[in-house]
Every structure is written in structure tokens, then in C-alpha cells.
Amino acid sequence: MTEPEAFLECRCGACRITLCDPALRSHTQCLCFDCRQRGLISASRSPGNSLPDAVANFERGIDLLYFANALIVDEASRDLLEFSKLTADAFNTTAMSTCCGTLMCGTHPLYEGRTISVNADSCCVTTTSSLPVQAVAFACDIPDEHAAALVQRSTAPVVFSVYDELESPTMKAFVSAVTAPIAAGASAIATTSFEELCAAKPLTIDNACFVESRSGPS
Ligand SMILES: [Zn+2]
Ligand SMILES: [Zn+2]
Secondary structure, eight states, X not given: OOOOOEEEEOTTSSOEEEESOOSOOEEEEEOOHHHHHHHHHHHXXXXXXXXXXXXXXXXXXXEEEEEESOEEOOHHHHHTEEEEESSTTOXXXXXXXXXXXXXXXXXXXXXXXXXXXXXXXXXXXXXXXXXXXXXXXXXXXXXXXXXXXXXXXOSSOBOSOGGGOTTSHXXXXXXXXXXXXXXXXXXXXXXXXXXXXXXXXXXXXXXXTHHHHTSOOO
């Protein structure tokens, strides 16, 4: 069997998550308040983690890559993972590295446990797989003039309110991609999943940077 060659690595290199299936399941950009808030929380943890200028200025969304939830994580890296939600009833759960505040990966009930999302503006992603951006999500969360400019410029479909548009072809394709069964080969070599890693740790509720994330252009 060949070694899995795809992995996620934090910015300082201390924390690594091996992806047992290197194939990208989807690629989106997200403009939502919550992604912005998580990015700002990460920025508050370590110098150098600030949002990319284009994201800060609403020229593009956070770059999100989606992979099968079939992982290998050694003890040293497990120790460095902290799991959090923005609020107790939030959908997303996020794994952040405590060494340097990198957003390593996250999950959402929509993925049905089969997929993890990775903020590629924060986490270093190594894979041979690539996909063009397939959707720009949550344009409803950025100022109108920036949303209008993005619609003009974007080569991918722009979705305004994701939860109101789950029946659109763009969202149906996304849900189909993130709920696809995990390949047998990846399942066979995986030693853990996001949920299993999360269950072994306390879940933190961290709603820092709430106002800043929703305050519009600075
Ligand atoms: Zn680190
Ligand atoms: Zn988002």
C-alpha cells in the first residue's frame, strides 16, 4: 500500500492531520459572518494569522476545501487540537491548533459525518487534488455593494442565503458531494474521524470577535 500523501498542517508545523483520501470533494468560498469570526479568533491567537486582505475587504470569501472524514492523527497532534463552537447551539464545530491558533478543520451536520471542511486561508493543505471554486456562499452576509461586485466578477455561482437555497442546483450538488460515501480504501487505512477526535476533548464555546466579525468594512 502506498503512503497517504495528503495532509493538513498548522502554520507552525507542530500539528498534522493525514487525509486518507486526498481527493477534494468540493471547493467553495464562504462570506459568512461565522467564517469571518473564526478567522478573527484565529488571528487573535497568533501574529501572522490575520485575514487575507482580499477577505478582510470583502473581495472574496474564505477559501474552503472539503475532504472525506477519514483521518490519521498521531498522539502529539491530538494533544494540540482544541474543539469549539461559537455558541452552544451553533451547527459548526471547529478544530483549532493550540500551538499557533490555526483553524485545522471543521464539521457541520449537513455533511452527515462523511466530510470535513478546511479553511485553506488558515491551514496549510497538501494534496495533489484540485477543483475550481464551485460556489460562493453567504453573499447575504457582506455589504450590498461588495456582494453586487462579487456577482459581477465571480465565475462560480453566488449563493446568498444558503439555508433558503438548499434546493438550488448549486446547493444540491454541494450536499451530494459532502454526503458521498467514504471510499473503502480510505476507510480501511483511517484510524480516526473528526467526531472521534472531538469526543475525546472538552468542547469550548468561544464567541470572541462577534461584534468585529459583523461590523462591516473597517
Ligand atoms: Zn501550530
Ligand atoms: Zn462560512
